[in-house]
Structures are given as structure tokens and as C-alpha cells.
Amino acid sequence: MKAFFLITFFVLVLLSVVAWQIQPAPPEGKIPLVWVSDDNPARREQISLFNELHPEYDLRLDPRANQAGMEKVMLQCLAGVGPDLFDAFSPSELDAFVRSGVAWDITEELAKRGIDMEKEVWPAILPTGIREGRVYGFPANVAVDAIWVNKDLFDAAGEPYPEGPWSWEELIEVAQRLTIRDERGRIKQFGFLCDWWQWPQFIMLFGGQLYAENGTRSAVDSPEAIEAIQFMHDLMYVHHVMPTPVDEAAMATAGGWGSGTITYFGASKGAMALGGRWWLCTLRDYEGLNLGVVEIPRMSDTAYRAYGRATLVNRYSPTREQALDFLVYEAGKDYNDLINRQADAVAAVMRYNYTPQFLHNPEHPEEDYNEVWRDVIQYGAPDVWSPFINGQAANRILTKQLDLVKNDQKSAADALRDAAREIHKEMAKTLARDPSLRIKYYRLTGRERPE
Amino acid sequence: MSATGRVQEPKPQAGFSAWWYRRGRFTGAHIALTIMAVTMLVPFSWMVLASFKPLQEVEQLNPFPSVWRFDNYLRVFEQVSFARYYFNSIFVAAWVTFLQCLTSAMAAYAFARLRWRGRDMVFRLYLATLMIPGVVVMIPNYTVMVKLHLLDSYVGLIVPAAFGAFGTFLLRQFMLTIPASLDEAAEIDGATPWQIFWDVIMPLCRAGLVTLAIFTFLGNYGSFFWPLILVKSEHLRTLPIGMLYFDSVYGRQTNLIMAASVMNIVPLIILFVAAQRHIVRGVQLGAIKG
Amino acid sequence: MKARRHEFRAALGFLLPNFLGFGVFTAGPVLFSLAISISNWHLHRTIPFRWIALGNFLELLVDKDFWLYSMNTVYLMLGMPVAIAGSLLLAILLSQRLRGIVVYRTLFYLPTFTSGVALMLLWKALYNPEFGALNAAINWCIDTFRVNEVVRALGGAGVSAPTWLLSTKNLFGLEAEQVRSATAQWGLGARDALIIMGIWIAIGGNNMLLYLAGLSNIPPELVEAAQLDGAGRWAVFRNVTWPQLAPTTFFIVVMSFIGGLQGGFEQARVMTQGGPAGTTTTVAYYIYTKAFEELMVGYAAAVSWLLFTAIFVITMINWRLGSKELNY
Incomplete structure (x- = not known):
């Protein structure tokens, strides 16, 4: 027994020597930079282009997990070993990074380098990089959803391709005609694929918002929001054009947000699907798809939901000045053209979406619908968020209530009223914890807490 | 396999197993076990089959791929530094397992076989720490690693996982079942506690040690959270972190996840097959020596 | 007395390596978390650090979500006794010297090391309300035995197969938003699905291995002696096997309670x-959410310590019950 332990020990020591030996030496004379973002093929190309253009740097990616992605960055930055660059995926994430003190205020730095973000970047994505007038990050891309059309399925049914602007009534009619059932009544082909988590999009489309009055009050109980959620419910249970949870389970055994719907649409199981241009990153792998794009039906004065990423700089990074070069790269032509070519959503800098390459990608001549993506972006608006509640906490409350609507267990009106009430309770708790927020709230409303 | 394959004529053996064997032949245990084992095998075979599928087919219920995509396995190596992550995972888990078994066995010996004042109090303290959810010590532990400058290093991955109350508890329970007369006899022969520990107790605990080794290796090999927040450099990533690459919002490459998972569990199966017979035979052998 | 001191010094030596690591990486952080559970520590710097005594715990008492999630946790532990009994039975079967027993042991252990994603995909497919194998069987039973005709004749509304992972229903009719029960919630739902899956995974897993190891520790003489006395299979089990396995069972029960009360994190994260x-x-999932998503580290620590108290009390009860049989 003793001998066994001794032998094991020596083997392990030997392995440690091996492990030590195969540590890669840092590239000679290069400045290492680490960027935390989601890991995928598109990201790799974006990194290698940067390293090519800036041979003095060695930029690497540290993949961001769905779990604890933000926490990791904050902990590492505060401990002094954080990445040099990291992405914020929404305005409320930016807020969290700024309030934990790890995001570097780069307003002056960017101005020094002649970048005027507010002039160059699509306005809808600005709040992910700018907070209370101070600049912290540069948008890496911007996305606004539209409706994908599978032209072959339309042809097979003898339907003309839809053209915008159009109404929800028209969409429902077309979708119903394109829904095909098998002999047992189970749906074989969906008219309209749409993920339930698109509900913020619908609230916006119906003229509602998540928060009102500078984020001091939840607005999910507004008539517009209730109408929007009820409408989504009806798409499933009244018009039978959108997959119900049971249908969704039948089609997306893989889970993961969005992936089920994308792959299902890619496999020609749906005639239309609500999604973004970034779906192409996956859809291009499906051969023989014949695609079109049409805008989502919209009330005259409402907006589409815009989302995207912005890259922030770690305030404690010893190479933060150098890391800024990456943001300059994100503002430049090479990067933005690459984003458009990869279809990693749409370039955040407006002018690169007005080039001939954007409209007609020479590698993908079949993608003749890029103008639609540019058009819808002009009506894009960012998520309205509240500084007075943690975004994740609000999400937990809303998910819970909306799950009940989705399962046809509770009416949209009841669920959203309960959600608003709980959000206000949570806000009151947040205000009780945070004196600076309390002052801000009082200034905005003249009240101590939401009523 | 070889140890059991050789059994042709059941030798009249003493003890629990032999008794069961004589009974078992007539109970059709084989049939019952086979039916149950098949239900256990289903997800595994499904995983192996899915690892050969093109992406579009992974979610379909038909278990067999229409085209066998053997290159899925190559693509795993191409898209990420899989070999490096493989090595890291095994390396870290092996160190943790070694340290855990050694230190836990020693501590368990002190708790189970030696008499000293306050022994049970200290042991209960050990036990109590098991009841604290791991998530909550993660942030304090992280602070410790910052102070010790162990972030983003192998040592930081290995050391915090290498000492625990779990192993101590498990081995203590095992050592309690060993008759006290054995070490008393050794003591009369003039053996020191150190000698008793290595020559009497440890051989008799083989089953427990192997069990602990399997648990520890398995638990650490699949650990996700700690490496996730600790590691920044690419060359230190372990398999669960490396596999994040196949699971981005741009679509989950489920077929490649499956291929990576199959390769992921190969070392575990080897370990298990090699180790499991010690669990059952350990004491019989030990008893002969003792 | 002399021997005692000698043993104390030896014990110190044996304990030291583990104790050092344990102190730095377990005991220290645990005490640290106790300290922060009475603080308002939040990773946002705009919230000044303060000691708030029992503030977190008082907030917790009226935190409806916490109580709902506690209820879920206890509910999900219902499968525990079945899983433990199944493991014991399986271990007894697998301790036989059958040809190819290694293969069986490995097969039963497979779910424990098959990756979470693969298991999740498969069980999601099994639980699929429309295409899943489980509901296919249930629907077949309903049709064949004309269950609905009988139920309707008795004045019921008719039954249909459960939607499993999509449903909030459960065996006790517990509501999703309140800690109370309602007839509309009666049925089978996501929680029951997770319990069944949990039993399936656990039965051939670590507990089975522990029992296998425990069985091999039973001295052969004891079994022989019992047989010579003419004891039947059940009598051998009752009088020899079961008492000899007591330390193992004790360990498994204690660890299952601890694991159960701290558990559900992986399943919830991956499956639902x-x-x-x-x-x-x-x-456990709630603690993770509070600490790693809402960044309320102090509050998360308070939840952990409340959970700890519950686990501690239950373990002490286990200890009392166990020591009666074990004679510690």
C-alpha cells in the first residue's frame, strides 16, 4: 500500500514536470490582451484579424459562460487578474459593471482618439456602452429582429412571399395556411416560429415598455403590455400558429436559448420565424435553404427591440491604454466589414451598413435581403431598464408569471399585475439597501419607494 | 473481466458472495440484471450514436445517423485545444484524488482508531462543514486564492479541492468496521501508529479508498464552477470549460458536444473498470494478509 | 494515561496535513461566510458595507420565494428512500460472482459519468408530451383500459397523459405561487419528472458503490455461522447483512440528506x-442566483446558514437514531 502511494506520487511529480514543460511561452515581445466574450467561430475570426492588424498584441479570448459570466469578470477584475476587455450584453449589465467599479470611464480617451460614438453608432445600441452621459464601452454589433421566410415552403403552398409593411392579421392568415398537420392532428410544419422569450419584443411592438418614469415604476401592467402578452398567448392557443410549450418541447429537445428554433427553422420545419440576422451564422450551414426576410408587423408609432454587445475596458488592467486599441479596432472599417460579412448581426457603426458589400455580400449572393435588416434597425429602440432593481431579479419574477401565461394557467392581465406588484416590492427592498439609489429615487419621484 | 471470466466451476467459497452465488444461479438474476442494465445503457449508446450524426439530426428521435460523420471527432480537436484540456482535466483530477485519499485516510485514522480527548467534537466540526452549501464558500475561497497569488494556476485548481471533510467521513466509517483486536495485536507486537496505519489499517480499507478515489476523481473531473472563475489562461482550461465553445448562442453544436463527451468519459470508464474489482475483493485479500 | 498522551501526539501528526488544508479552504471560508451573513455585503460599490446583525435573516423569514423554494427542495427529496433501497438491492445483486459482473457494474454506473447534456437530451425526449416513450405508454394504457369512460361514468372530467417537464402540477397539488395546495394542481409535473430521473441516475451510482464496498467488508464467518444455524435468505439479511451495513447506511443517509437539501442545482440548471x-x-439554486446573479453576497450567505441550520438539526436527529443502532 505504501509502495503504491509512493509510486503514484512519483508519477504525479513526473506529470507535473511535463505540465510545466508544455506551458506555452508568451509570444516574444508581444503585449498579451484577454477578452471575455461568448466563444464561437465568428469571434475567432474577429480576434485573428485584430492580431493581424496589430502585430504588437497577442489578443486571446476567455469564453464567457451563461452562468456566472458577469460575476467572474467582476471577481477577477477586483482581484487584479481580470481580463483587459469584456463585453456587456445589455444596458443593465453595463450598469452592474459600472457600479461594481470595474468598468473604466473612457469618455475622454475615446474623444482623444477622435471617436465620436454618439454620432457614428446606431442610437439603439448606445445605452449598452453609455451610462448617464459617460462612455464605458464601444458597441461590437447591433441586432434588430425581423421575420425569416422559407421561400421554398411558400412556393410549395402556392403562397406569395409576404411583403412589408403588413399587419398581424395578414401574418396570422398566411401562417394558418402554412401550418401543416399530420393525420393525428400533430403539427408537422409551423406557420410561424417564435420563441416565448421574445415577449419583451412584443411588449415594445404593442407600444408598451418594461419600466416607466425613468425606471421608477414597472410598466408591465400597462394596457399595452397586457395586450401584447395576451396576443402572444392567443397566437398559441387561439390562432394556433405559434408553437405552444408542448409543441416547443416536441421540436426543441436540445434546449439552449434560441438554438431549438434556429435549427428547427433551418430544417425547414417552419415557414416563417422571428429572429435576427445573426441566425445566418447557423443557417448558412444548412444547404439549399432559400430565404427571404420581411419586417415584423408594427403599429405606426412603436419600435422594434434592439440588442447587442459593447466591449468595456477593465479599469484595473495594467495594459488598459493598450486595450483601448481594440475598441478603436471595433470602431474601424475592417472590423465592421467583417461583422457584416460574417452576419454576426449588423455592424454597430452606421456608415458601414451603407456600403455595396453590405447589401450584396460577394460570398453569399443569394442573401438579397440585407436592405431589410438596415431598414428595421432605424426603428430599433433599446430595452428600457430600471436602475432600481437588479435585472436578474426582475427577470426571475417576470419569467415565473409569464410561465403561467405560457402554460395557459393564468390570464395575461392577472400575471402581469402580480409581476408588477412583486417588482415594486423588490424595488422597495433594493432602495432600502442602497442609500445612493434612495436619493436618486427621491429626486425623480418625490417618494421614498414605489407605491 | 479476467478475474471473473476464469470462474468455470464455482469453487466452494465461504462468505457472503459465495452464499449469494449458490442462491443466485437459480433466481435468474442474470435476466433481471440484463433488463435493468439495458435501460442504463440507452442514454449512453444514444450519446455515442449522436456523436456520429450531422448536426441537423441530433435532435431527431431516430437514434441512427443517416450519414456516419466520423470526422466529428476530428473537428473537436480542430476547433479547440482538446488534447490540452484533456491533459489538464486528468492531471488536476489525479493530483486532487491522490492528495484527498492520502490526507483523508490519515485524518480518518486519527478519528476512528486513535483515542484522544475532544476527538468526537473535532469530528463533528468536520462533519458540520459538509452541511454548508459549496456555493457560499466559493467567494471567500476565491479571496484566499487572491491573497496566496494562486489565481490562474494549476496549484489553485488542485489545492482547495484536495482536502475535505467528505473523504474523512467516508473513510472513518470504513475504519470503524475493522475489528479493534487487529491494531491491538499489532500494538502489542510493538508497532507504532504509523506502522499500524500503513500495514494493518490501509490494506483493510482498500475498498473504501478505491470508492473515495472514484468519487473524488469523478467529482473533480467534471467540476465546472471553480475552474470557470479561477482560470483565465487558455492553457489551463479543463474540459468542462473548453466545451463551452460548442454551446454558444449561435447554435449549440450538439453533435460535437456528444463527441467530446464520449472522449470525456473514456478515462472514467477505464478508471472504473480497473478500480471496481478492488471494491469487492479488497477485504478478502486484506484479510489474508492481516 | 501514558498511552493516551502518546496517541494524542500521533493523532496530531495524522490530522495535520488534512487539518491545514481543511482550515484554510473549508473552515476559514465557512467562518467568513458566517460573518458576512450578518452583513449587507453586495458586490456593487455604491452600497456601503454595514453590519446588519440579523437583518438578512429577518428579511428571509418574509421572503416568499425562499419558502416556496424550500418546499420544492423537500419535495424533490421524496425519491431519496426509493433510491437508497434500490441501491442496496442492486448492490446485493451485483456482489454476486456472476460471469461478466464487471460489465453490469460498469453499466449501472454509466449514468453517473455520462455527461449532463447527453442525459438531459435523452430524458427531455423521454418526457416529451407528444413523442416521448413515456407518454406513448401512458396513452396506450388510457386507451386500452378505457380509463376515460370509467372516469366519466364516475362523474370525473377525464384524464390525459401529463406534460411532465412543462407542468407545475404535482402529487400533492402544491400551487406555484403560494405554499398551499389546490385540486387543480393535482397530477404529475416537472418536479415528479425530476424525481424519477434522479432515482434512475442514483440507483446504480455512488450509493450502490458504497454498499458494494460495505458488503465486501462483511466477514465471511458471520454469514457462515448464520447459515449453519439454518437461517434463510431473509434471516441472513436481517440479522447479518443489515446490521453489518449500518455504518454504510448511516453514511449514505446522512450524506443523502445533506446532498438533498443542498441539491437540485445541476438538474435545475441543465434540465429546466x-x-x-x-x-x-x-x-441551492436560489443561493446561487442571489450570490452570482443578484450579487447579494451577504444575503446568499444568510440563506446558506439557514439551510445549514436545517441540515444540522436533521443530521443530529440522524445521529441520535443512528447511534442507537450503531453504538458509537
């Missing part, structure tokens, strides 16, 4: 994301 409507969210 805590849904539908939060019905598969457990306390």
Missing part, C-alpha cells in the same frame, strides 16, 4: 432552468 414558474427551483 428552475421552471416552469419556478417550481423546480431549489434553495
Whole structure:
């Protein structure tokens, strides 16, 4: 027994020597930079282009997990070993990074380098990089959803391709005609694929918002929001054009947000699907798809939901000045053209979406619908968020209530009223914890807490 | 396999197993076990089959791929530094397992076989720490690693996982079942506690040690959270972190996840097959020596 | 007395390596977390650090979500006794010297090391309300035995196969939003699905291995002696096997309670994301959410310590019950 332990020990020591030996030496004379973002093929190309253009740097990616992605960055930055660059995926994430003190205020730095973000970047994505007038990050891309059309399925049914602007009534009619059932009544082909988590999009489309009055009050109980959620419910249970949870389970055994719907649409199981241009990153792998794009039906004065990423700089990074070069790269032509070519959503800098390459990608001549993506972006608006509640906490409350609507267990009106009430309770708790927020709230409303 | 394959004529053996064997032949245990084992095998075979599928087919219920995509396995190596992550995972888990078994066995010996004042109090303290959810010590532990400058290093991955109350508890329970007369006899022969520990107790605990080794290796090999927040450099990533690459919002490459998972569990199966017979035979052998 | 001191010094030596690591990486952080549980520590710097005594715990007492999630946690532990009994039975079967027993042991252990994603995909497919194998069987039974005709004749509304992971229903009719029960919620849902899956995974897993190891520790003489006395199979089990396995059973029960009360994190994260409507969210998942998503480290520590108290009390009860049989 003793001998066994001794032998094991020596083997392990030997392995440690091996492990030590195969540590890669840092590239000679290069400045290492680490960027935390989601890991995928598109990201790799974006990194290698940067390293090519800036041979003095060695930029690497540290993949961001769905779990604890933000926490990791904050902990590492505060401990002094954080990445040099990291992405914020929404305005409320930016807020969290700024309030934990790890995001570097780069307003002056960017101005020094002649970048005027507010002039160059699509306005809808600005709040992910700018907070209370101070600049912290540069948008890496911007996305606004539209409706994908599978032209072959339309042809097979003898339907003309839809053209915008159009109404929800028209969409429902077309979708119903394109829904095909098998002999047992189970749906074989969906008219309209749409993920339930698109509900913020619908609230916006119906003229509602998540928060009102500078984020001091939840607005999910507004008539517009209730109408929007009820409408989504009806798409499933009244018009039978959108997959119900049971249908969704039948089609997306893989889970993961969005992936089920994308792959299902890619496999020609749906005639239309609500999604973004970034779906192409996956859809291009499906051969023989014949695609079109049409805008989502919209009330005259409402907006589409815009989302995207912005890259922030770690305030404690010893190479933060150098890391800024990456943001300059994100503002430049090479990067933005690459984003458009990869279809990693749409370039955040407006002018690169007005080039001939954007409209007609020479590698993908079949993608003749890029103008639609540019058009819808002009009506894009960012998520309205509240500084007075943690975004994740609000999400937990809303998910819970909306799950009940989705399962046809509770009416949209009841669920959203309960959600608003709980959000206000949570806000009151947040205000009780945070004196600076309390002052801000009082200034905005003249009240101590939401009523 | 070889140890059991050789059994042709059941030798009249003493003890629990032999008794069961004589009974078992007539109970059709084989049939019952086979039916149950098949239900256990289903997800595994499904995983192996899915690892050969093109992406579009992974979610379909038909278990067999229409085209066998053997290159899925190559693509795993191409898209990420899989070999490096493989090595890291095994390396870290092996160190943790070694340290855990050694230190836990020693501590368990002190708790189970030696008499000293306050022994049970200290042991209960050990036990109590098991009841604290791991998530909550993660942030304090992280602070410790910052102070010790162990972030983003192998040592930081290995050391915090290498000492625990779990192993101590498990081995203590095992050592309690060993008759006290054995070490008393050794003591009369003039053996020191150190000698008793290595020559009497440890051989008799083989089953427990192997069990602990399997648990520890398995638990650490699949650990996700700690490496996730600790590691920044690419060359230190372990398999669960490396596999994040196949699971981005741009679509989950489920077929490649499956291929990576199959390769992921190969070392575990080897370990298990090699180790499991010690669990059952350990004491019989030990008893002969003792 | 002399021997005692000698043993104390030896014990110190044996304990030291483990104790050092344990102190730095377990005991220290645990005490640290106790300290922060009475603080308002939040990773946002705009919230000044303060000691708030029992503030977190008082807030916790009126935190409806916490109580709902506690209920879920306890509910998900219902499969525990079945899983433990199954493991014991399986271990007895697998301790035989059958040809190819290694293969069986490995097969039964497979679910424990098959990756979470693969298991999740498969069980999601099994539980699929429309295409799943489980509901196919249930629907077949309903049709064949004309269950609905009988139920309707008795004045019921008719039954249909459960939607499993999509449903908030459960065996006790617990509601999703309140800690109370309602007839409309009676049925089978996500929580029950997770219990069944949990039993399936656990039965051939670590507990089976522990029992296998425990069985091999039973001295052959004891079994022989019992047989010579003419004891039947059940008598041998009752009088020899079961008492000899007591330390193992004790360990398994204690660890299962600890694991159960701290558990549900992986399943919830991978299978259901805590849904539908939060019905598969457990306390452990809640702690994670509070600490790693809402960044309320102090509050998360308080939840952990409340959970600790519950686990501690239950373990002490186990200890009392166990020591009666074990004679510690």
C-alpha cells in the first residue's frame, strides 16, 4: 500500500514536470490582451484579424459562460487578474459593471482618439456602452429582429412571399395556411416560429415598455403590455400558429436559448420565424435553404427591440491604454466589414451598413435581403431598464408569471399585475439597501419607494 | 473481466458472495440484471450514436445517423485545444484524488482508531462543514486564492479541492468496521501508529479508498464552477470549460458536444473498470494478509 | 494515561496535513461566510458595507420565494428512500460472482459519468408530451383500459397523459405561487419528472458503490455461522447483512440528506432552468442566483446558514437514531 502511494506520487511529480514543460511561452515581445466574450467561430475570426492588424498584441479570448459570466469578470477584475476587455450584453449589465467599479470611464480617451460614438453608432445600441452621459464601452454589433421566410415552403403552398409593411392579421392568415398537420392532428410544419422569450419584443411592438418614469415604476401592467402578452398567448392557443410549450418541447429537445428554433427553422420545419440576422451564422450551414426576410408587423408609432454587445475596458488592467486599441479596432472599417460579412448581426457603426458589400455580400449572393435588416434597425429602440432593481431579479419574477401565461394557467392581465406588484416590492427592498439609489429615487419621484 | 471470466466451476467459497452465488444461479438474476442494465445503457449508446450524426439530426428521435460523420471527432480537436484540456482535466483530477485519499485516510485514522480527548467534537466540526452549501464558500475561497497569488494556476485548481471533510467521513466509517483486536495485536507486537496505519489499517480499507478515489476523481473531473472563475489562461482550461465553445448562442453544436463527451468519459470508464474489482475483493485479500 | 498522551501526539501528526488544508479552504471560508451573513455585503460599490446583525435573516423569514423554494427542495427529496433501497438491492445483486459482473457494474454506473447534456437530451425526449416513450405508454394504457369512460361514468372530467417537464402540477397539488395546495394542481409535473430521473441516475451510482464496498467488508464467518444455524435468505439479511451495513447506511443517509437539501442545482440548471414558474427551483439554486446573479453576497450567505441550520438539526436527529443502532 505504501509502495503504491509512493509510486503514484512519483508519477504525479513526473506529470507535473511535463505540465510545466508544455506551458506555452508568451509570444516574444508581444503585449498579451484577454477578452471575455461568448466563444464561437465568428469571434475567432474577429480576434485573428485584430492580431493581424496589430502585430504588437497577442489578443486571446476567455469564453464567457451563461452562468456566472458577469460575476467572474467582476471577481477577477477586483482581484487584479481580470481580463483587459469584456463585453456587456445589455444596458443593465453595463450598469452592474459600472457600479461594481470595474468598468473604466473612457469618455475622454475615446474623444482623444477622435471617436465620436454618439454620432457614428446606431442610437439603439448606445445605452449598452453609455451610462448617464459617460462612455464605458464601444458597441461590437447591433441586432434588430425581423421575420425569416422559407421561400421554398411558400412556393410549395402556392403562397406569395409576404411583403412589408403588413399587419398581424395578414401574418396570422398566411401562417394558418402554412401550418401543416399530420393525420393525428400533430403539427408537422409551423406557420410561424417564435420563441416565448421574445415577449419583451412584443411588449415594445404593442407600444408598451418594461419600466416607466425613468425606471421608477414597472410598466408591465400597462394596457399595452397586457395586450401584447395576451396576443402572444392567443397566437398559441387561439390562432394556433405559434408553437405552444408542448409543441416547443416536441421540436426543441436540445434546449439552449434560441438554438431549438434556429435549427428547427433551418430544417425547414417552419415557414416563417422571428429572429435576427445573426441566425445566418447557423443557417448558412444548412444547404439549399432559400430565404427571404420581411419586417415584423408594427403599429405606426412603436419600435422594434434592439440588442447587442459593447466591449468595456477593465479599469484595473495594467495594459488598459493598450486595450483601448481594440475598441478603436471595433470602431474601424475592417472590423465592421467583417461583422457584416460574417452576419454576426449588423455592424454597430452606421456608415458601414451603407456600403455595396453590405447589401450584396460577394460570398453569399443569394442573401438579397440585407436592405431589410438596415431598414428595421432605424426603428430599433433599446430595452428600457430600471436602475432600481437588479435585472436578474426582475427577470426571475417576470419569467415565473409569464410561465403561467405560457402554460395557459393564468390570464395575461392577472400575471402581469402580480409581476408588477412583486417588482415594486423588490424595488422597495433594493432602495432600502442602497442609500445612493434612495436619493436618486427621491429626486425623480418625490417618494421614498414605489407605491 | 479476467478475474471473473476464469470462474468455470464455482469453487466452494465461504462468505457472503459465495452464499449469494449458490442462491443466485437459480433466481435468474442474470435476466433481471440484463433488463435493468439495458435501460442504463440507452442514454449512453444514444450519446455515442449522436456523436456520429450531422448536426441537423441530433435532435431527431431516430437514434441512427443517416450519414456516419466520423470526422466529428476530428473537428473537436480542430476547433479547440482538446488534447490540452484533456491533459489538464486528468492531471488536476489525479493530483486532487491522490492528495484527498492520502490526507483523508490519515485524518480518518486519527478519528476512528486513535483515542484522544475532544476527538468526537473535532469530528463533528468536520462533519458540520459538509452541511454548508459549496456555493457560499466559493467567494471567500476565491479571496484566499487572491491573497496566496494562486489565481490562474494549476496549484489553485488542485489545492482547495484536495482536502475535505467528505473523504474523512467516508473513510472513518470504513475504519470503524475493522475489528479493534487487529491494531491491538499489532500494538502489542510493538508497532507504532504509523506502522499500524500503513500495514494493518490501509490494506483493510482498500475498498473504501478505491470508492473515495472514484468519487473524488469523478467529482473533480467534471467540476465546472471553480475552474470557470479561477482560470483565465487558455492553457489551463479543463474540459468542462473548453466545451463551452460548442454551446454558444449561435447554435449549440450538439453533435460535437456528444463527441467530446464520449472522449470525456473514456478515462472514467477505464478508471472504473480497473478500480471496481478492488471494491469487492479488497477485504478478502486484506484479510489474508492481516 | 501514558498511552493516551502518546496517541494524542500521533493523532496530531495524522490530522495535520488534512487539518491545514481543511482550515484554510473549508473552515476559514465557512467562518467568513458566517460573518458576512450578518452583513449587507453586495458586490456593487455604491452600497456601503454595514453590519446588519440579523437583518438578512429577518428579511428571509418574509421572503416568499425562499419558502416556496424550500418546499420544492423537500419535495424533490421524496425519491431519496426509493433510491437508497434500490441501491442496496442492486448492490446485493451485483456482489454476486456472476460471469461478466464487471460489465453490469460498469453499466449501472454509466449514468453517473455520462455527461449532463447527453442525459438531459435523452430524458427531455423521454418526457416529451407528444413523442416521448413515456407518454406513448401512458396513452396506450388510457386507451386500452378505457380509463376515460370509467372516469366519466364516475362523474370525473377525464384524464390525459401529463406534460411532465412543462407542468407545475404535482402529487400533492402544491400551487406555484403560494405554499398551499389546490385540486387543480393535482397530477404529475416537472418536479415528479425530476424525481424519477434522479432515482434512475442514483440507483446504480455512488450509493450502490458504497454498499458494494460495505458488503465486501462483511466477514465471511458471520454469514457462515448464520447459515449453519439454518437461517434463510431473509434471516441472513436481517440479522447479518443489515446490521453489518449500518455504518454504510448511516453514511449514505446522512450524506443523502445533506446532498438533498443542498441539491437540485445541476438538474435545475441543465434540465429546466428552475421552471416552469419556478417550481423546480431549489434553495441551492436560489443561493446561487442571489450570490452570482443578484450579487447579494451577504444575503446568499444568510440563506446558506439557514439551510445549514436545517441540515444540522436533521443530521443530529440522524445521529441520535443512528447511534442507537450503531453504538458509537
